[in-house]
Amino acid sequence: MDIIKVSNLHTSFGKNIVHNDISFSVKEGEIFGVLGGSGSGKSVLVKQIVMLNQIQKGTIKIFDKDISKLSMQDIEKVKLDFSYLFQFGALYSFLNVIENISVMLKEYTNLPSSLIEKIAYTNLDIVGLSKHTAKLYPSELSGGMKKRVALARSLAMQPKVLFLDEPTSGLDPASTQQVNELLLYLKKNLNITIVIITHDLETIKTVLDRFIIIKKEKIFDGNINEALNSKDEFIQDFLTHKKAD
Numbered sequence: 001m002d003i004i005k006v007s008n009l010h011t012s013f014g015k016n017i018v019h020n021d022i023s024f025s026v027k028e029g030e031i032f033g034v035l036g037g038s039g040s041g042k043s044v045l046v047k048q049i050v051m052l053n054q055i056q057k058g059t060i061k062i063f064d065k066d067i068s069k070l071s072m073q074d075i076e077k078v079k080l081d082f083s084y085l086f087q088f089g090a091l092y093s094f095l096n097v098i099e100n101i102s103v104m105l106k107e108y109t110n111l112p113s114s115l116i117e118k119i120a121y122t123n124l125d126i127v128g129l130s131k132h133t134a135k136l137y138p139s140e141l142s143g144g145m146k147k148r149v150a151l152a153r154s155l156a157m158q159p160k161v162l163f164l165d166e167p168t169s170g171l172d173p174a175s176t177q178q179v180n181e182l183l184l185y186l187k188k189n190l191n192i193t194i195v196i197i198t199h200d201l202e203t204i205k206t207v208l209d210r211f212i213i214i215k216k217e218k219i220f221d222g223n224i225n226e227a228l229n230s231k232d233e234f235i236q237d238f239l240t241h242k243k244a245d
């Protein structure tokens, strides 16, 4: 089943044409990548899907519903099924780890605080952090740990679709590998669809089920083997990082 279906999307800012007739779909349960060089419109595209940016031309369907035709009530409902982790998804510096993970639950649910704490600890465990980290403040965490806490906060609301903008940016290779393993673990153990913006070759090769590459137009749609077999020079350069940044 298609969870997201983007059709004939056109986006421009003044004379800057960012998306020229982009269509693709994301299937339930897959880890899907949105790839492209810097400024190619990846973030704008994902923000249009999560309804933070306006669609100028074209349609986006979520769970088979055209998002431009949703009622305010439906928009709120769909937004609860989504979790969007920004590139620099900052933690609240004045809250400890477990409080950071609980923030959304406190704001958007009426659950008793004892249950919220339980859910927060469960998600701390899911992202591979021990309960000894629960009372630490963000300034006491490594970059990789901060990413895990931000991920735990996103997962706490039990989203159907998780959107991640550069989940491994700024991490060393070992932490990158750990986050990649975590994403595969989430896919296997939680019933979740993940859409990732990434430049990271390791993530592209080991984590993504399928991906698109955009460069105004969609220039690729498929899996890593298909991409590696492509005769397109841009795609080959992209996959060897000559053009990814």
Ligand SMILES: Nc1ncnc2c1ncn2[C@@H]1O[C@H](COP(=O)(O)OP(=O)(O)OP(=O)(O)O)[C@@H](O)[C@H]1O
Pocket: 013, 016, 018, 036, 037, 038, 039, 040, 041, 042, 043, 044, 045
């Ligand atoms: N609100 C806006 N007004 C004008 N131009 C915008 C706006 N938002 C984005 N852009 C332009 O749209 C283009 C795509 O931006 P976007 O942030 O989606 O790129 P990206 O592919 O995510 O880049 P990066 O990999 O560097 O994060 C850029 O040229 C950017 O300057």
